[in-house]
Amino acid sequence: MNLFEALERARATLVNLPWLPQVLSPLNPGLPWSELRKGNYETPHYFHSAIFRALFPVYAPFRGVPHLPSEVPDDTRSLSLDNEAWYFLNGICTDRNVLRLNGLALANLFGRRIYLMHNPSDGILLDLLECAAGRTMQIMSTLETSVSRLLEQGLREHSKVVLLVHSQGGIIATGAVYQLMERLSGDDSPLLEKLEIYTFASAATEMRLKGIYAEHFYHTNDYVARIGIAGTPGRFTGRHFRHRASGHLFNTHYLHSFCQGRFTCSDGHGSRLTGYLAANKRSRQPATRARRRLATV
Secondary structure, three states: OOHHHHHHHHHHHHHOHHHHHHHHOOOOOOOOOOOOOHHHOOOHHHHHHHHHHHHOOOOOOOOOOOOOOEEOOOOHHHOOOOOEEEEEEOOOOOOHHHHHHHHHHHHHHHOOOEEEEOOOOOOHHHHHHHHHHOOOOOOOOOHHHHHHHHHHHHHHHOOEEEEEEEOOHHHHHHHHHHHHHHHOOHHHHHHHHHEEEEEEOOOOOOEOOOOOEEEEEEEOOOHHHHOOOOOOHHHEOOEEEEEOOOOOOHHHHHHHHHHOOOOEEOOOOOOHHHHHHHHHHHHHHHHHHHHHHHHHO
């Protein structure tokens, strides 16, 4: 990041401050998988722990992505068993309890095993500051390298790799994919064609891709998106899906808008990711009808 880019990012951070109070609005705690609903967590302690970790800063800049856990659908009969690997990289204010809630929502929506890559939270104030600074506070960040290596392994072992990222995860994913594109050159470059990237409210200011399919979703009144992708849309390769709304939480706001079909693209065509959602719904219908028939016998 050169001086001009740093100044431009600082300007965007200040100009968009009036939108900051709306990052949690609307609250919608009653929505499925909402991060704000105590009953969605395994225990009340996990819910209170998530709130505590979001509010109080604990700055640890040299943590890498830990060993990947995964989440599967509640009904494992709907689990897709093809040779695809789906990963999720979280955004701000996300401890492991919230990350698991995000992963569970994605697993149920898409009928997939979701591998979770944890971007550890430093608390809301430091997380937002890192978003504003492009995470340059991490002098020797290991996060991008960790994500890059995990994606490369996935591309070598699977027929398709899908990476979903939210918020601050967009900054890390950009650096990781740049490393990946640099390493996978020459004879390995076709591996990149197996990668698909879907960002939600990316806090990055660019993601220039070559040979990689990408879709970007963001709320126009979301502070983090406004200092990221919404402020510099021309620097992002891929298709852009916008929705005039506020709210920054992944489950409560973005997945809700996504499932309601509220994001639109200027080219007038639908989203490939939405197609995956619809395909999972169709695959569950025959089994549901069969269970209903058995219940009536």
